[in-house]
Every structure is written in structure tokens, then in C-alpha cells.
Amino acid sequence: MAELRYRRLQTLNRLPRLMGNHYLAARYLRYVRPVAWITSGAPVEIIRAMGILPVYPENYGALCGSRQAAGTLCQVAEARGYSRELCSYAKCNLGSLAEPRQAPLGGLPRPTVLVACNNICGTVTKWYQALARDLRVPLFLWDTPFSPGELTDGGVAYAAAQLREMVRFLERHTGHKLHQDRLNRVMDKSREASRLWSEIRLLGRHRPSPLNASDLFIAMAPIVVLRGTDQAIDFYRELKAELAGRVAKGEGALPVERYRLVWDNIAIWHKLLRFYGQFLDHRACFVADTYTGGWGTVMEGDDPLTALARTYTGVFLNRGLAYRASQMVELVRDFGAHGFVMHANRSCKPYTLFQYDIRRMVTEQTGVPGLVIEADMADPRSYAEEAVKTRIQAFMETLDG
Amino acid sequence: MNIQELVVNPKAFWQHTHLPGDGFQGPWAQPIGYLCPYLPEEILHAAGFTPVRVLPRLVPLGPVDRHLPVNTCTLARSFLGQVLDGSLDHLAGVVFTHTCDTMQCLAEIYRLNFPHRLTANLVGPVALDAAGSRDYLLGELRNLVADLEGVTGVAVTSGRLVESIRLYNINRDLLQRLEENRAGLAALDYYTLLHAGMLMPKEQHNLLLQKVLADLPVHGQGAPRHTKTGQTMHQPRLLLAGAVLTDLALVALVEDLGGQVVADTLCSGTRYFDSPVTEGMEDPLAALADRYLNRLSCPAKHSLQDRLTPHLVDLVKQRKADGVIFLLDNFCDPHSWEYVPQAEALAAAGIPHLQLQVDHTGVTGQIRTRVQAFLERLQGGGQHG
Ligand code: SF4
Ligand code: SF4
DSSP states (O other): OHHHHHOGGGGGGGGGHHHHHHHHHHHHHHTOEEEEETTTSSSSSHHTTTTTTTEHHHHHHHHHHHTTTTHHHHHHHHHHTTTTSSOHHHHHHHHHHHGGGGGGGGGGOOEEEEETTTTTHHHHHHHHHHHHHTTTEEEEOOOHHHHBBSSSSSHHHHHHHHHHHHHHHHHHHHHOOOOOOHHHHHHHHHHHHHHHHHHHHHHGGGSSOOHHHHHHHHHHHHHHHSTTTTTHHHHHHHHHHHHHHHHTOOOOSSSSSOOEEEESSOOGGHHHHHHHHHHHHHHHHEEEEESSGGGGGOOSSHHHHHHHHHHHHHHHGOOOOHHHHHHHHHHHTTTOSSSEEEETTTTOOHHHHTTTHHHHHHHHHOOOOOEEEOOOSOGGGGGGGHHHHHHHHHHHHHHHO | OOOOHHHOOOHHHHHHHTTTTTTOOOOOOOEEEETTTTSSSHHHHTTTTEEOOOOOOOOOGGGGGGGGTTTTTTTHHHHHHHHHHTTTSSEEEEEEEEHHOOOOOHHHHHHHOOOOOOOEOOOOSSSSTTTOOOOOHHHHHHHHHHHHHHHHHOOOOOOHHHHHEEEEHHHHHHHHHHHHTGGGGHHHHHHHHHHHHHSHHHHHHHHHHHHHHHOOOOTTTTTTOBOSSSSSSSOEEEEEEEESSSOOOOHHHHHHHOEEEEEOTTTTTHHHOOOOOOOOOOHHHHHHHHHHHHHSOOSSSBSSSSSSHHHHHHHHHTTSSSEEEEOOOOOOOOHHHHHHHHHHHHHHTOOOOEEEEEEEOSSHHHHHHHHHHHHHHHHHHHHHO
């Protein structure tokens, strides 16, 4: 079986404990500390610095996906009238509230406040509105304007003005204060983790690549969820050392690396081993991806709130088509890829809708082919096993040709 | 061609000069397209264009598949279909405004695939009452003005903006009056008139509306009408909720089957012309910004207080509607999300509703059957016997 031939990174064995502790802490510490449910692109640094426990419903959605619980939980949400077409992460979360007994970990510990940032999508606006209504919990929506081109000063100033308001909101609803020195400390830790994370991702440039994107998908949980903590830094230091060791020995993630590919979009969590295993059969390694790069930007600037505003407004999902295409072109070139695979993720419109144009542009500019696979990150109901297999087979044959 | 045929064909409509009520001699300022009414049309008008709203049309979508996946809303797919088949060649360009993820991507696809066409994108605030939202919006409106001035060489002066605001406010006022008297018109005629106004110069539409209003018999609301077979019967009074009306045939269907459309919260319906722009403010752009922030909001926006759901329930009561029909695009995320709290609020108020999935296939047999069943249920409900 494919996964048996796959060289597993030892550091990843630490993850279940690390993440388990995170969820456990949230479950018990919530009696003494306020809990915030936040989106993956929310400024967790402020939340941590204020001593509020961050909990990530999107990460929970991924967890439901990999534990094969997403289909059921989505159906629970759909029974209430949420359309089949809406984001499966959101429906996992809403479904888990309605049916905690069917939900992994029994669902998430209840929040004191909700903080959503629309830098990743408009879905989170509606999703968190729904949560605020159902749970009767105050919501802060951080509105970070989409940038078709460069970030504008007006957009950054608007985002920064709201951050000041967010701090007041959090102080009002949790009674906790924001101390500048604590914020600076958390931001330093967050920068350090992001720096390590981007260095780790760059190791994929080596031939053979010491890592496959599926490793990154597993390894990314702390950069999303534990950003700003020492645990995240320790974990990534260790992971980087292990990968550097592989590089030094000339050892790749795959026993034989024949093809190098770039991945676009969120992982297919419910088929992590099966789906990526099909590429291993072809000796193809995903040496880079766009998804996990979302957390690799290192904040710059002196004024912390402006630095946060600029960084979070500028995340790739909040940027135009040209930016997104050039990002793919760079990955293909810098990592020496032979092709790229795009997951047309039916849950996530901002990530998916202009993929066809990106594919054309990237192929025009790099000469390498791209494959589009239709699926969903968490919900297995939109996955046509045989069709996917055939398309991968055909694509790999074009690379062979 | 009559107005109903014209209204579904914007290019023919544009070329057609002899509309009923037409007192104008062309030529008109060049048409420019836009999709979402969060774009202040007054700015386009003051820049020397005639703003024309691109509404969904049933055009072949094969070529669209090269750009957009099938799970994209009809508005977006149909827009691109019309661009690709040349139906929108008469437009000077298209100006977008950020509303949802789909619109954000659509604007980008247009900009990159048609680099030589005029385009701009107003990225306004989503959080309407956020700290700094008004300043930010004003800045973006100024940027839009500067972009347009750069293209046309025409200065968008305060004086021009004030005149455009006046013209558009007159139009809103006339549409408001038409809406209050909608019982005197068949729903198909009402929505045709409304959609026509989005395609033609407002100068001309205002004349048309004045003429229609003058001729309109004053109807008592809910006056019994005759069915095709001639008997009178209770016509269930309906409110239509949703985004853009994708197909005028839908409203015709509802009335053909014996319903009466008495109100709506559609984006191409009442939400198009609600809330006039405040006149007499020193900075007309600030007045436009205020309308953007204060108008009855779209589900794609966020505000501290949800006004849309209470508005829906109030409107049902005010217009004594018997039920609500949601016209939902399966692939429109903001409205699909909003459907749940709205449906729950209606249920709590004891108001029946029907959810119809409408898409590019138009009025299907299934839609017909479901509307019919819903109307029968309302008639059988005994409220009006
Ligand atoms: S729509 Fe996409 S970015 Fe938004 S929550 Fe869902 S998966 Fe995440
Ligand atoms: S709000 Fe809905 S109908 Fe309008 S563009 Fe967005 S997805 Fe399409």
C-alpha cells in the first residue's frame, strides 16, 4: 500500500498530543478564562495577548473531515435549511452544535465571544452571524477589504481602525485588558513561528524534496491554532531539524521522487492518505502548495496594530487573480515542478472560482500542465472516486509523455 | 418588439429608440454596465455615462465553463455568458463592486480576460457600521471618481453629481409610487417596467413612469381579480424574497397560477430603489456613501443589527401577505445563508413560505408544480376563505 512506502516524519508523532492538549485546555480552562471562536485569518495575537483562549471552528471542520464525520454533520445542518452548497466547515460546526453526540470531541467548548475576519471569504461573515444568533454571543467582524492590486493605504487604515475597536470590544465582553508588552511578546512568538514555517516550506526546493504537501497539511495545525505560543515554535524547530537531517542525507519524502508537483487549495481531508497516495504510486511528490503558505507571512512594521492590519489584509485569499497566478508561477519555477494540481473545492468559492484562469496563465508562463480535481475539503459526498482516479492517471501519463 | 421582449435583450433594448412614453430624442450618453446596486449609479452618470444594470439572461453557458465552475450563481455565469457571446458589446465597459466572494472573483476574471475594456472595481466596506467604514468608503468613492475621470477626461464635479443625484432620486420616488400602486398592474408588467428602468436612461424612464402612473387606475389592494375562466376567487397574496429576479417568467407564473404578488425584498425589486440619497449635503459623495451604508442591506453585508429579517416579517404583515416565496439561487451563498434565519422568523410568526431553487434552467415543470401546490395550500388555509 502506498502509505506504507511513505516515509513518515517522526516529529509529526508529537502532534496528536499537542493538539489534544489544545482542545483539552480549551475545554477545561474555559471555566476560568474567556474563550473566543475565531476564523483562521483572525488576529490571534491580540486574543492571546489578552489571555483569551482561541478556538478555531475551521480547524475543527478539518478534523471532522479527517475523522469521516463531516458528511453526517453537514446533513444535520442541511436538515435545518442550510443549503448543500454552503461551506462544509461551517456546516460541520453548526451540525456539531445541533448534534454534539455525533460530533468529534463532542463539539467545541462554548465561546464567550466570536471574532471573524473576512480576509479569507464572505462565508465566515454569514457563518459567524449564524453562530452569534444561535449561541447569543457577541460577534466582532473584522472587515479587511479585498485588494485587486496592491493594498491601499485607505484599506489598511480602515482595517487598523477596526482593530482598535476590536480591542475595546474584547475588553468590554471579557473584562481582560490588552497590555502592549504582552502583545509585543506574542507577536514576536508569532513572527518566529511564521518564519520557521516558511523556512520549512522552502525545504521542498531540495531534490529530492524532504517533505510532501500532505506532511505540511498535517504539520500546519500549530501554525494556525498555536501561533504566538512557545509550543508552536518548539514544534517547528524540531520539524525543521528533522527535515534538514533528511536534506543532509539526500533523503526524500518519497523513496523515489520522479515528479515534482505543486498543490493548490485546501487539502482533501477526508481522503488524505488515499488521495495523495495515488500520486505516490506515480512517484510524484507535492513539493509545494499555496494553502499552507497562508500562514507563512512574517509581520513587519513598528506599530503592532498597523502591522497586523497590513499582514492580515494582505493574505493571498484576499488578493486578486494576477497575484494568485504569480504566486503559483513562482512556486512552479522556484520548486522546479513538472506540473500542478488544483483542487476545485466546492465549499470554498474565493479559493476556487478563478482557478481555471489561473491554470491557463500558469501553464502559459511556465509551460507545465495543470490538472483540476473536483472535490470538497471535508464533505466526502462530492467526491467521485473513480472519476478522480481516471483523471489523475491521465494527467500522470501526460507527464510521462 | 414589445417592451417585455426588449427587456430581456439589453442590446436590442438599447438600440430601440421608440419606447412607449419616450419623449426624448437621442443620442444617449454611452451605456456602461454594472451588476450590483451597491455601486452608486450617480457617479457613473455624472461621469458622462448611462449606467445599465446587467441582469441575468438565459444565454448559452458552454463558453463560461472555461472560466467559472458550475457551482457559481446564475448572475455571475450569465453575465460572463453575455460578455462572451457579444451581448454586451454596446457597453463602454463594466464597473464592479465588491459584494460577495463570487462577485470578487468575477470582477477579476473580467479584468484579466478583457484587458482593453474599461473596468473599475469599488471595494466598499462589508461591515457597514464598523469603525472607519464611512471614511474608508468615501476614500474608495473618490478613487472611483478619479479612475473614471482618468478614462473620460471629464471632471466629475460636485455640480454634476448633485444633478445626477436629483435625477436618480426622482426615479426612486416614481418607482416608490409605482410600487405602492402595484395592485393596478400585473406583476409581469410591474417587474418589466422596473427592469426596463435599469436598462434605459433615467431621464427617459422617469417620463415613462410618469405616463404609466398617470394612466394607472387606482386599485384597492387585494381587490378580487378574475381567473382565466372568469370566476372570482381569493388570490393568495404573496411576497417574493431573494436576490436578483433571474427570469421574469417566474412572476408571470405566480400570477398565472392565481397568486398575486403584493410585495418583495428582491435586489432587483424594492431593494433597488429604497432609501433616497440625501440632497443638499455639502459633499455629494458623502451623501452617496450614506445611502450605501444605510439602505436596506443585502445579506452579503454585515451590520450590528440585522434589519433584513425584521423588515421581511413586518412587510408581510403590512401588506397582509398570505405567504412568502423565496427565489433562491442554489449557488448564491449570502442569500442561501440568510434563508435560514428568515425562514425561521417566518415560521415563528406563523407565515408559510416556499423555497424555490431558481437557476439557469428558468421556469421548469417542477417549479410550476411546487408553486401551484403552495397556492393551493394558501387557499385551503382558510384565512381568507
Ligand atoms: S468558504 Fe473557504 S475560506 Fe471560507 S470558511 Fe469555508 S473553506 Fe474557509
Ligand atoms: S450575492 Fe449571490 S447572486 Fe449576487 S453575485 Fe453574489 S452569489 Fe451571485
